[in-house]
Amino acid sequence: MFFHRQELQFKSEPEQPDAVYARKLQEVLGGQYGEITVAMQYMFQAWNMHVPGKYRDLVFGIGAEEFGHVEMLATMIAQLLEKSPLGITEEAVQADPTVAAVVGGTDVQHAIVAGAGARPVDSMGNPWQGAFITASGNLLADFTSNANAEMQGRAQVARLYHMTDDQGVRDLLSFLLARDTMHQNQWLAAAAELREQGVEELPVPSNFPQSKEQAEVSYQYLNFSDGTRAAEGPWASGPAPDGNGEFSYHEGPTTNAPMPPPTHPDARFYGTTEVPDVVERTAATAQDKLHRE
Amino acid sequence: MFFHRQELQFKSEPEQPDAVYARKLQEVLGGQYGEITVAMQYMFQAWNMHVPGKYRDLVFGIGAEEFGHVEMLATMIAQLLEKSPLGITEEAVQADPTVAAVVGGTDVQHAIVAGAGARPVDSMGNPWQGAFITASGNLLADFTSNANAEMQGRAQVARLYHMTDDQGVRDLLSFLLARDTMHQNQWLAAAAELREQGVEELPVPSNFPQSKEQAEVSYQYLNFSDGTRAAEGPWASGPAPDGNGEFSYHEGPTTNAPMPPPTHPDARFYGTTEVPDVVERTAATAQDKLHRE
Amino acid sequence: MFFHRQELQFKSEPEQPDAVYARKLQEVLGGQYGEITVAMQYMFQAWNMHVPGKYRDLVFGIGAEEFGHVEMLATMIAQLLEKSPLGITEEAVQADPTVAAVVGGTDVQHAIVAGAGARPVDSMGNPWQGAFITASGNLLADFTSNANAEMQGRAQVARLYHMTDDQGVRDLLSFLLARDTMHQNQWLAAAAELREQGVEELPVPSNFPQSKEQAEVSYQYLNFSDGTRAAEGPWASGPAPDGNGEFSYHEGPTTNAPMPPPTHPDARFYGTTEVPDVVERTAATAQDKLHRE
Amino acid sequence: MFFHRQELQFKSEPEQPDAVYARKLQEVLGGQYGEITVAMQYMFQAWNMHVPGKYRDLVFGIGAEEFGHVEMLATMIAQLLEKSPLGITEEAVQADPTVAAVVGGTDVQHAIVAGAGARPVDSMGNPWQGAFITASGNLLADFTSNANAEMQGRAQVARLYHMTDDQGVRDLLSFLLARDTMHQNQWLAAAAELREQGVEELPVPSNFPQSKEQAEVSYQYLNFSDGTRAAEGPWASGPAPDGNGEFSYHEGPTTNAPMPPPTHPDARFYGTTEVPDVVERTAATAQDKLHRE
Amino acid sequence: MFFHRQELQFKSEPEQPDAVYARKLQEVLGGQYGEITVAMQYMFQAWNMHVPGKYRDLVFGIGAEEFGHVEMLATMIAQLLEKSPLGITEEAVQADPTVAAVVGGTDVQHAIVAGAGARPVDSMGNPWQGAFITASGNLLADFTSNANAEMQGRAQVARLYHMTDDQGVRDLLSFLLARDTMHQNQWLAAAAELREQGVEELPVPSNFPQSKEQAEVSYQYLNFSDGTRAAEGPWASGPAPDGNGEFSYHEGPTTNAPMPPPTHPDARFYGTTEVPDVVERTAATAQDKLHRE
């Protein structure tokens, strides 16, 4: 169950309206790595988790905080839009170039659809979608996904920090940056703890028997481009992080197989399955012929 | 530039057709963490990368390999569909329960749209989309994203391994599992190398000055759920992985702010902005009153 | 801010696993009218609302409850999936027709992607999306949208009720049905209150001056199909619900205008703009000619 | 069957081109509540309707009109784009700030993809999608959905009215506003008629037996936020609109249940299911222990 | 304007219900190449067309017919769903394997969302979307797109023909197949007419001056795979269809250019832009060095 309190975790009021910036801020509200994503991701991880205890309490504890971050951003966006001009005439644009910027730089659905309100979309107007979240049930995989989300999110907030000089907005971003710092650290600490306790190991999933892998390629770096300097990295030689093998470096594939012959499904799929003999006779390989008969 | 060779990196032929399994295999071809995702993700990271040398050669080298994995899966799926029945009558279903399973378990677009061929979709038929990839330009963030993708991907392949006993299919999955082992290890090694060389540090992005964060909450675990055991984790006390702070644990928020008053945009947005005096008079708070005047 | 309590609002445990039903239940979790939709819709309405007081407290109060409903459904789905079979062989299908049903009837991403967990998708596997919600800032419009959402949602839950005879599942549905009853009633009561208090009237938005409408068609039923019985309805004669006009009934349009001539954009758009004279000479109308010159 | 006449229902010609406004107008053509939505929604309701007579004639009659509205808007948009500049150089921008506005404010696919033509998308360029429509077969639910669509649509057109001073565009909007007035009234009248005739009642669906609901919460307002003024509304006390119960008001839930223990699916899903004894021993509750054994 | 007549263009009644087939039929109603696509595509082409006369009358004339095809399919689907079972219990599945097939093979939203009605989605449940249509304003390009749509559509209907033996369904498909035959022929005839009249020529768009092309590669077949038999085709030698050049055949590219150095955007984008000297010193190329300074 969730309980709402009509307070914010941090002050979230801009010095002045800025409809163009409101649109940019949508990215960290409703984008691929926005607050809706992390809130939903942590909650679905909690609901799907198979172990009780500290890990589950952790995702529940943070997930609920993130819904509060969604709220702070939505509130801020509504305020940034409060004085956004509705009817822009050509004269206004001629008189003031800033108006021209506003014409083009806003999310026009902020005005037409939401009546100067926030929306569950990213900065280009794409709706938030469930496909943004990750909740596999495997904790080491999922905590790595969480660390990634917090890293991408903090990078985006850091970029947004330089796109405004409104102190009120920057204050909120400072707060979010700090929480992203905490959450990055926390997920990395949690991932390390999983490995330390032997709950989950590399490679993920660690309880799949590696004996069933095609073992000779498990630690080979195979270079399918013509750059040569990847050979200099720690992934090209030395022990692998999982402790189970030694890296080696190879130009291109170390294994290969012939392309299987084309398939010949039921004729009633109406694919093109037969090329007349006269055409193909000279060139067809024996194998192809065999297959077509 | 890309050059194609009409060979596969590994044998990819099923023992027998299985249209139901073909549909499941679509997940690791065209799903959120399928091979199209990693191929595209690594290539976009390469095209957007700001440094020459071993890191760029790495993403180019692996990206091209992943396109070959897309090809192996598409080829396998077409073969699994080769004998898939087209016209299923009620009599056939009555005679053989397996047919009933096939009726429901297939991706019907495999038949109707692709004529018994593979498609760029996931196992529920959702089209692959560009929103699945991550390429931020920040290498530590992106390599963490890559590690996550390879972990999720390997977990999915491991699950698929148990959903068939076709040895030909399992051989291909064994190969993919091994390559995922390599790629997981490799991205973690690359992320470690970035930190070791001081190219990028935690928290990401490390060149954003932490002095601009709201520092007092940068290392606080704030518990917004009523579970208590998160306090036992390494994220609740002790040094944070970034080496810049000490974790602490708190029940709920350590900061708060009043909810700002509602916004009052231009009346021509036709939102509901005024509640008649007679109604609100008795109850309105002073602050609300002020704002409305 | 949101606070989470590790309790449910109602008992949510199935008598036995049922992976096929788990997939169906996704509709009311992550579908167009599922619980994620109403939770998000009410919260965005609250964040964007322009008046303080009872209406805003109402959407905040219910919105938070709905997040708890998301949780109950996700929890239930995970339990329904708990014993879902992973590896289904042909022999099992032959032995038991139920297995055949399971093969086809499940959301295969429940297994492959979520490892037997719930997902933010509908019953056909489409991800939940922000485009499902409505929050316009106009309270009468939005409360009507809310009433609609609760009606559609209750109809869906009622249908789902008959698709299972698991008493545990039905208990949860009984609870949701009751809450949908409440919420339907509540939004209709709130909409009526808005009109009674004169806060908002019909037609929505009521503060747009009707004098700017093309008034002669404001209360005309125009029949563009050849059915005749729509003339019998209360929308074809008598006073309109908004109290501002009298309905009338007409076969087809009461106004019309000629189709404007085709546009002729800049030739560098490379549309086909000129049909050679020799072809068109005989047939072109005077008007067309004029336009082309 | 549909028959097309090369006439419009109303004059639809702008005074002058305006590519920026053309983009905004896309919202009411191809957006969530645009004309494509209502045209498709009414037609699918007609095709799926289970009763002959006046209700079906109504949706057929209006649905066909709405396709004509799609046509008027598409025609208008093409005209607004007719003189839209193609090649914008920096010099032009320097010379005239209006050009700067145009650069940013247009749907660039209008030019690149459609060659100065209309598109089936909303004002942010998102394609129209089938998920926008509602057709449940339950007439009271669906007519409420229709009323909502006409309300949202009219609010959007009213907003757009103030974003231009082109008299030709405003004339078209005046016409659409009038039709939206009619359609709002009509759906509310039709919904009232359904109830009056006893065809469908509240709560929807009314033929689901309320005896199967968890009746004690069917008329309770449960307040999950800390605002207190929702207690003042007509939804907090007094008779409910469906005539079947009395509203009451409660702070928070009136029912609750413990969170069920975590699920433990088949180990071959490779979720994290076991936390080593040494770690959990001290803290695990008896219930958890039991479950894990 | 559109006028609806409550008749169908052809008999559309199944012999008996078949919920599984109803789902398959959705593909040609709401899929990428279904009837909604062609109806919308032709209408948008008409609205955006820049020339009056026979070509515009053609797209108007056919577009309206296609909306009638949407109606026939929606009607048929609703009938196929009429007796679809709602509540399926395990006992029913045990008793009759056909029920198992039905469990898995249906679009469950047909039942849960539409109450046994048709939906604007494809056979895997993906909503129809505006991105399926093509209307560029260039008639030769668009008529080629139309021919393609009718070919794909006819192939899909032909496949569906073999997936049922219901004579009523087959009758409708026979009708659609015949109309697709007409429409394929018609668009090819219309494309030929455009070329014959010199309205539009190859390559499309023909009024872009070929002198601005990089002419030496305009008629070269460049082989980027290692198959050799493409050299045997008419695209590898001889005159090109546009009459402006001679085909030639080449292994791989005939032109090339070095990869440009990596970009170095503003540091405040927080991408990784600098690799410490100590690491790169030994390996950096002179060019890279230059760029980084």
Place this chain on the structure above:
Amino acid sequence: MFFHRQELQFKSEPEQPDAVYARKLQEVLGGQYGEITVAMQYMFQAWNMHVPGKYRDLVFGIGAEEFGHVEMLATMIAQLLEKSPLGITEEAVQADPTVAAVVGGTDVQHAIVAGAGARPVDSMGNPWQGAFITASGNLLADFTSNANAEMQGRAQVARLYHMTDDQGVRDLLSFLLARDTMHQNQWLAAAAELREQGVEELPVPSNFPQSKEQAEVSYQYLNFSDGTRAAEGPWASGPAPDGNGEFSYHEGPTTNAPMPPPTHPDARFYGTTEVPDVVERTAATAQDKLHRE
């Protein structure tokens, strides 16, 4: 298998940065008819093709080239973004109208998400999706689809050519225009070859027996609009391109059928199925009555 070479097929460097143009260029990278589409489309056609030899070598050969075009465009876009301003203040806008244009005209995710890099999206920010491609297994249908894609693509590049005067950008577009010329010609030549060799004929699919069509409407032009000039076209009389019939012209349908009665599904779908007798008695037709009983 795919091998990457760190070279481009053609010089791809702009004279100067232009973030607005970078966004426009996304259309031909990640749009419906962008390079990702053709690369993926040709590859899936190759993987699904049922005949070996020249046709398969053709799609493999061109598909790999197209991935190189994706790379050229991504590289160019990153360069155009290299100096894109990050922090735009109102003062800058006041000082220089070009800045205003830039504010509105860019893809803001280029900055916030990709840190000044290319993305797999179109010019309005919609992600590329698998639903853009066509691979049916029928070669004549698919090669027609390919010709269409190359025509639409060339029209878009031609339009983009006039939207910049940067010589570096134009050089790249000149190259792409030339390759599109080649590919248009090639697919038309390949389609002609299929027909010449008798591999596939019109109507597609040609091996579906036309005797199963409703033959009397196979060559009828049916005019559902009131324009009259479509009668002048070659599709209204004379032999059809498939050589199997003669076109004829008709006003409206030549066949028709009554609308079937409404469906009456199981009452537990909670659709509205019964209208009370008192209401309908006077008007209901005998047939309707019968059906309702």
